Amino acid sequence: EKTRSGFLDKISKTLVGKDKVDDEVLDDLEEVLITSDVGVKTTLEVIRRIEERVARDKYVSSSELQNILREEITDLLIENEPGRPAEFDADLSNKPHVIMVVGVNGVGKTTTIGKLSHMYKEAGKNVMLGAGDTFRAGAVEQLKIWSERAGVTLIQQGQGADPAAVAFDTVASAKSKGADVVLVDTAGRLHNRKALMSELGKIKRVMGKVVEGAPHEVLLVLDASTGQNAMQQAKAFTEVVDVTGLALTKLDGTAKGGIVIGISHEMSVPVKYIGVGEKIEDLQVFERAGFVNALFSRQSKDN
């Protein structure tokens, strides 16, 4: 049976002692990366880097080589900025620390907010949620259930309300009540919908009128099963609301979410969280090494 760890052994064996990578090995590497949704462009970038390293440090040992491969890919994933910690118990320099959550339809925004509020609360933070998706049927009710599960306060004005007004209200209320963390949900929207995207810009701007610099984090949620279109999503959302972090959901399936490598690299934005299920505790702080290992360690075929 063909497994990805088998592939790593193979690539190491073929590469050791050579100053050029054979085409067959490159084809295999390409297969692993492409089938993980890394995309052609980033895959070529990884291959270029590997070839350069092999040409430079020839006669490397097998274990060194595996590390090189991992390193080169890990390197593309940019690191978190100290000003915006992903850890839930970290000290936050803003009070309240306002996080706006955005993304296309159905990626997992509301669920991720539910999980995040639980994590922050567990870490001793006082959390407040804003039901900024006033559009989708059942969206407010869905977030309400999450707020109850997590035991945090929800600010809402019901379906059909002006989302910017909800965001304004939430941040104002958090400020007056001395909340530590505010998470504002927004309706899913496709990035090519101009009017909806500019509405998002407006939602963002009003928060800054209540608390200086808010939102301090704009989290773009991406679904791990999404292919190359995620790059367009990241670009369009960044243009309008300046995305500062990524959350990659649904990694509990077989999709690898490799597109975040190119996004992180090209747009200089860190991946902060991963979603691994539908339960409240199914969220983890992103870890680069673990993510890269997972690209290679899981089986590439299910036959």
Next chain:
Amino acid sequence: MFEDLSTKLESAFKSVSGQARLSDINVAETVREIRRALLDADVNYEVARSLTSAVKEKALGQGGLASVTPGQQFTKIVYDELVSALGQEQEEITFSQVPPTVILIAGLQGSGKTTFSAKLAKWLKDQGKNPMLAAADVYRPAAVDQLRTLASDIDVPVHSIAEKDALRVAKEAVSEAKKAARDVLIIDTAGRMHVDEHMMDEVSRIRQTVNATEVLFVVDAMTGQDAVNTARQFNKQIDFDGVVLTKLDGDTRGGAAISIRNVVDKPIKFVSTGEKMDTISPFYPDRMAQRILGMGDVVTLVEKA
């Protein structure tokens, strides 16, 4: 991204041969370019590989056509391959001889099942049918609320129960539909991962219990390489009759459509293009092929040649 495959192919020809004629060398380069375009469009790796080798054979078999450039000729061959891979004919849903026709909706989390269930109800209603909905997602917070809100806008009744038992909702809904003389019952189910044995078992039990007339697998058109794994698993467990491609109002190429057709050989029956209730339409293979290739004029151009 590639905007126009044909332009790219044209330059591939020029860069390789300096002259625009079909030869082994420029064919290899062109095939690589096509493969890359397919991968950029999210066509699965294996599927792209087999498609390109089919294209290569056809191209070499045809030789050069005097009236079109090799780039155009290639594009046409790729396009024809895609259309045939996507299924030439437009396929309808099947209705049961004895009402109600039971339509089961299944798929991954967030793919658009609930929205589509309501849209389908409206579509059928507009065609003179008398549909009913069943809320068999007993897990997602406010799933029933969501379906009820959508259903009330289109004025279609929903069957739901307070208890968290999806099988029972579905079963009861069938008798409800019979009692109320509803001719179509659409059952919305919870999103589930293809690797979640327990949840996959649930949906296959629902399928058997309600003796579904039509089972539709709902897929997000933005899906990447993993589309083959999910489609294969869902098909294995519930042997669906058709595919629904959602969120095609975005700018995704939608290569997943090809990947799915390739691994399961089931027709794509509907596409969904928005959040509003009237954004549903039948599937047209030719439009999809053009979309995947990001082209428009080349096909008509070559067709006339």
